[in-house]
Amino acid sequence: MRLLCKLARNPHLQPLGLLVLVIAGFVATNPSMLSVGTGASTLETFATVGPVALGLGLTMLMGEFDLSVAGIFGMAGCIAVLSGVAYPWLGLFLATGAGAMLGAVQGLIIHRLRLASIGVTLGGLLISIGVAYVLTGSSALFYDNMGVAMWMGTKWLDLLSARTAAAIVLFASMAVLVGFTRPGRDLIAAGSDRQAALVAGVDVGGLMVAVFAFSGAAAALAGVLLSYSLASASPAGLSDVLVPAATAAILGGVSLGGGAGRPLGIAAGVLVLSVMRAGFNALGAEPWISEAVMAMVLLIVAALDAPAISQSLRRLSGLQPP
């Protein structure tokens, strides 16, 4: 029992607990939900939202916020569909490169001029949306390589598509990088207390550029893979990814103050969101119900994460002497 209490208080395990609770809740209402189909649809959402949430979450871990992921996500899809008809890998490379470049430039500006990341990434968001509109001429594009689209649609064991595999590999490598390497520890240190990290000799500027470049590249990767699998891209249609990504990151234990949250927690947060979406679909609920529930969850989590509430909660649970 004491072990259970200790586990429940471990902040890195709370997202997992939430995941188990959500799954148990859905299965209790409708046992037939536990099927391969629901699992596959969960994983598809995971593959779309996951990389974006991971990138955004890492910038939040650093104490910043990258609004531009939504724009880069759409822009990358358009770039890849335009340039990757004959050589899909080239399209993937160009689009991811563009995302990484834009992210790195934003990181550099934020660090060198010590600007608020919200303002700079708002500029990046508008610019990347603009690039997508200009490239496509404001119209939806069709990807003329059905072979790739078919291959993206095949699922091993009816469950795991190439997209999902890519997202899982991304999460696993980031988890190793943040958990077991020096740059990972530096990242957590810089997010917890930037001044102290600077004094301790952490290259905060390099980290900032790297994190924003990764955030751009990850969002671009998700956008490219989604566009390939749908065999289409449009500048307007794919841009509503910011809300689920931010929700997932916060559900995954990332705090907006920086320093808290780990890649695997973010993965659990994305899974909670994906399970909820797939679950509401399987229950036959109208789309607005699942959106409203998602928004309520985000509001509640934002309130619990707020300093006024989280301090008194911590005092109540005895983690911190009053």
Added chain:
Amino acid sequence: MTVPDSIGSAVDAASLWRVCVRRLHGVRRHMLVAGKWGLGLALAAEALLTPGFLELPALLSLLTTVSFIGCVAVGMTLITLGGGIMSLSLGATVGACSIVCLLVANQAGVVAGMAASVACGCVLTGAQGAMVGYLRANPIIVSIAASVLVYAIAQPITGNTAIYADVPMPKALLSTTFFGAPFEFVVFVVLVALTQLMLSFSRFGRQIYLVGTSFRAAQAARIRVGPTVLGAYAWAGAASAVAGILLALRYGRASMDVGIGMDYPAIAAVLVGGTAITGGRGSAFRTFGGVMIIGIVQVLLLLRGFRQEWQFLITGVVVLLVILLNSGAQR
């Protein structure tokens, strides 16, 4: 106590570095000021040289289109000034307020519709202000969640279709002009003036500046922080409701779609006007300037034959440039 040499020389090097950086910043500030004037003059010259810009139809359509975004931007200014960074839910508020306006107007008349619409705006954003001001929740996350919630709840109410007005719209009022300016623009200017009066001359206005400058200092000064932030948000909701009412009255129809894509231009106008995104510095007049600059740039792009899709890109570049140019003034 003696300081080891290595540390001493490191301190010397650090102070030398700081002096160099400060000098560089001095130079940079001059360059930034020159850059701002250069940009402004270039824009004015471009406007004067573009054929058709100074003709009446272009100017009138400019004044009408900027008014809707302008009202939202005035509301956004209060949120930014009060330390709320930005709200991504004002577009949703505009849509919801336009729907409420017509739904109530169809039952109880246009005046009741307007009142209900303003009340709806105040409640929608005031609730977010309460979360931000009393609980210190993150304003951006709260506004994102609120926006999704409003769009979701609107779906069963409207059935995903537009609401049409059954009662006659006040056409006479809508077609009044003031020295040639369209009705919407007059409302926008009045809203700017009222907001600026409130900010400059009322206690509430000065408290908004103080809370935005430093939350802790405001708390220490015994300012009631929660009500101040809530009030700033509620005023922002009322301003968005004005935009919603204007849109509903002008077109006689309302839907959630009217507010889509209003948030980013509004925050862009606030930033271009020079209001600091960190809060505490700026004004409604500045936002008026920002709205006009963005409006003029968009009209110039249209007149010069750029297609619609370039506008996002150029607006983004302008926002980024202005933020970079303003960075020197903030230290």
